[in-house]
Amino acid sequence: MNKITIIGSGNIGLSLAKGLVNKAYCKAEDITLTRRSLKSLSEEAAKGFKVSDNNKVAIYDANVIVLAVLPQQLKKVLDEIAPAVSPEKQIVVSVVSGVTCADVREKLGNNVQVIRAMPNTAIAIGQSMTCVASDNASDEQVDRVTRMFETVGAVVTINEDLMTSATALCACGIAFFLRAIRAASQGGVEIGFHAHDALKMAVQTAKGAADLLLQTQSHPEGEIDKVTSPKGCTIAGLNEMEHNGFSSAFIKGIKLSARKAGGLYND
Numbered sequence: 001m002n003k004i005t006i007i008g009s010g011n012i013g014l015s016l017a018k019g020l021v022n023k024a025y026c027k028a029e030d031i032t033l034t035r036r037s038l039k040s041l042s043e044e045a046a047k048g049f050k051v052s053d054n055n056k057v058a059i060y061d062a063n064v065i066v067l068a069v070l071p072q073q074l075k076k077v078l079d080e081i082a083p084a085v086s087p088e089k090q091i092v093v094s095v096v097s098g099v100t101c102a103d104v105r106e107k108l109g110n111n112v113q114v115i116r117a118m119p120n121t122a123i124a125i126g127q128s129m130t131c132v133a134s135d136n137a138s139d140e141q142v143d144r145v146t147r148m149f150e151t152v153g154a155v156v157t158i159n160e161d162l163m164t165s166a167t168a169l170c171a172c173g174i175a176f177f178l179r180a181i182r183a184a185s186q187g188g189v190e191i192g193f194h195a196h197d198a199l200k201m202a203v204q205t206a207k208g209a210a211d212l213l214l215q216t217q218s219h220p221e222g223e224i225d226k227v228t229s230p231k232g233c234t235i236a237g238l239n240e241m242e243h244n245g246f247s248s249a250f251i252k253g254i255k256l257s258a259r260k261a262g263g264l265y266n267d
């Protein structure tokens with residue numbers, strides 16, 4: 001039976017909990033959510049989740065301990081739970097950016113199996129892109145954690161040294177695409193649509209673009225070639241965006257996010 005304790009039930013911790021229950025991976029009562037103040041978890045308690053403000057007690061019957069606090073908050077949490085973690089019965093999954101499996105073991109002990117996972121907030125609706133890595137967990141445990149994240153999206157197993165890159169591309173990435181959709185809708189308003197229509201059109205167009213690539217496995221440029229008629233309006237708009245640094249801005253943003261992700265633990 002899967003008993004999961006999520007330490008740090010903020011944006012990503014709660015998104016994970018919601019996603020797992022929505023996709024029937026487990027029931028709400030199988031998940032314990034922790035936070036420093038219980039008051040902020042009253043809605044989740046009403047939905048059947050167990051809630052706690054005591055991390056040490058909260059991990060007692062968990063098979064899976066998920067660390068989902070901010071990098072700057074993690075050392076304190078690890079010190080707190082270290083005496084209570086049971087390496088034979090429990091696996092530790094950290095979604096904390098910029099913290100290695102070895103960093104976690106330095107505090108919890110060398111015999112603890114640690115898996116890093118980098119999901120994004122679409123996990124709440126079962127649409128995450130989650131990257132998984134470990135330097136010491138058994139194949140069986142990596143498979144188990146992979147299966148858990150597969151119920152709430154797609155999973156790619158990567159080398160741990162690419163984890164900060166995965167953070168930028170996938171976890172931060174969802175914000176980048178959301179901003180692109182927002183920008184498209186703002187353009188739509190300037191050319192005549194009411195804001196709610198412009199946003200709906202931009203969202204569905206973005207979804208269509210993503211689904212085209214997912215379902216046909218084609219390359220973005222191949223699909224772009226189908227849209228850009230010679231001397232047409234698409235290539236005119238696209239080239240104008242490129243002259244203003246569209247691809248370059250996206251690439252530079254991803255590179256900066258990756259650099260920043262690597263330094264968060266000791267910030």
Ligand SMILES: NC(=O)C1=CN([C@@H]2O[C@H](COP(=O)(O)OP(=O)(O)OC[C@H]3O[C@@H](n4cnc5c(N)ncnc54)[C@H](O)[C@@H]3O)[C@@H](O)[C@H]2O)C=CC1
Nearest residue numbers: 008009010011012034035036068069070071095096097171
């Ligand atoms: N937000 C996102 O999209 C993603 C975040 N991450 C990583 O997940 C971690 C959490 O990020 P967010 O959810 O955005 O932050 P957040 O600030 O929304 O959530 C952190 C939660 O931890 C709680 N907390 C702090 N100290 C605690 C303690 N001692 N015991 C129990 N709970 C405690 C806070 O009250 C807060 O609710 C970060 O390390 C971040 O790098 C990873 C992937 C995506």
Ligand SMILES: O=C(O)[C@@H]1CCC=N1
Nearest residue numbers: 097167168171172264
């Ligand atoms: O912005 C952040 O630092 C976190 C990590 C990935 C997504 N949110």
